[in-house]
Amino acid sequence: MRIVRETRAMQQAAESARHSSKTLGLVPTMGFFHEGHLSLMRRARAECDLVIVTLFVNPTQFAPNEDLSGYPRDFETDCRLAEAEGVDLMYAPANAEVYAPDHATFVDVERLATTLCGASRPGHFRGVATVVAKLFNICKPHKAYFGMKDYQQLRIIEAMVKDLNFDLDIVRCPIVREPDGVAMSSRNSYLSADERRAAVVLRRSLIHAEESFRAGERDAEKLKSKVRAEIGIEPLAQPDYIELVDADDLQPRIIIERDSVLAVAVRFGKARLIDNLYLQLLTTGDRVA
């Protein structure tokens, strides 16, 4: 696996690979790999000739009060894990290589970025969209792989790709979970043992909501109430939001008439965890959950 630190070298490697008719698959990450990341690399490896992983903890998506400086990092382990998945190229630039001192350009995706995590993390998705636009131009992928855990991020990137005519496909990948159901996240490393045990309430409450949905419940408030009540029983859980939104436009829904997402963000100590449940209506069978 080749490690590339410089943007120009990465861009040239990508251009040269495209020129040789190779298909390029991109997995953008902030590192500290878990099975979720590795599943994206595996999917890219199966579908593309050249697999590029980017490892960059993007400062513009963190607010001043957030966990940028403490974000978990382990470059050597990450390299070993990526190499074991058959990744060809790891682009791991320094901050100054990505953002010049006079950087002034930002990509805004309106509407989609204001609900859910966008409400409590203003500017977050502006930073995400900007860095992903940059990574697309630097790595020139044919396909880019994103996990459905960060569903709002996924939708914002899909919208950006469509709106700005990036000539690439976004591949939605399923949430990968620990055996007890907790969604894999680099931020799980912030959890104490007690908090880690408590965190199972997220998935458990979503499973119960899914059972109601499958039994025919279409009233968003009833589904949310179930989740809210179940999370409320857990003393270590401090909910940020519990929302039911349209799967496309991410706006809140009262009655489920199209594919929707039940999304939760909950704090456990200093960790803010998110999880979600994709509610697929059988009548819209052309969508993939």
Add this chain to the structure above:
Amino acid sequence: MRIVRETRAMQQAAESARHSSKTLGLVPTMGFFHEGHLSLMRRARAECDLVIVTLFVNPTQFAPNEDLSGYPRDFETDCRLAEAEGVDLMYAPANAEVYAPDHATFVDVERLATTLCGASRPGHFRGVATVVAKLFNICKPHKAYFGMKDYQQLRIIEAMVKDLNFDLDIVRCPIVREPDGVAMSSRNSYLSADERRAAVVLRRSLIHAEESFRAGERDAEKLKSKVRAEIGIEPLAQPDYIELVDADDLQPRIIIERDSVLAVAVRFGKARLIDNLYLQLLTTGDRVA
């Protein structure tokens, strides 16, 4: 010359040409061609294997009170003129082909977009940067050609290219003028005969400022005053701004210590005309005026 109406077809033509190792030159326009446009096409023709002209009157860069609906158009003449310049491909999409009903993504270039025309046309450069980002992704050029008459637009696009890592070169092209010195502009067609005669005051005042600058004047206020006084004599001229800004960051300067631009925007009847003078310091000989 091939005329392409569909975004997907344009993108495929560009990708296929890149794949055949052709260099692609892009000239983005809003049509109603004059010698300024044609000079860009000629330059692209001399430097690139495949020359693409885009013709799209971009609605997102017009404010509701501006001249979108009345903007001059003449598609057949434009096609004839572009073909005569050896243009290979004209991308001329309908609005709906460029902006989907749910379009929500915009590119903001901060700082550079707030001075000069940005002050009197809020949102204008957001629309420009957004559509140019789209055109870059649709047409995939190696080089894109922009005139220096719209100097602020040029700087904003240069900044966007650098900040978002578009893998292409922006080529600065000189202002093309009528025999009497008036900068060519599609909006000159709005001028009455009297206004057209009066419009020469812009270039004349800039030439006089240039003479002072070459004689050693470095005081921005003195240079601006000269221009303001000379334009003030013309009763049909209603100045919007007369500014002296740094050629890179477009911020106002008091003393000229780096390359600068003396930029003017003046209304003549319903036409708002802009012009500028690039003030090159000999000590910074690495810049091209």
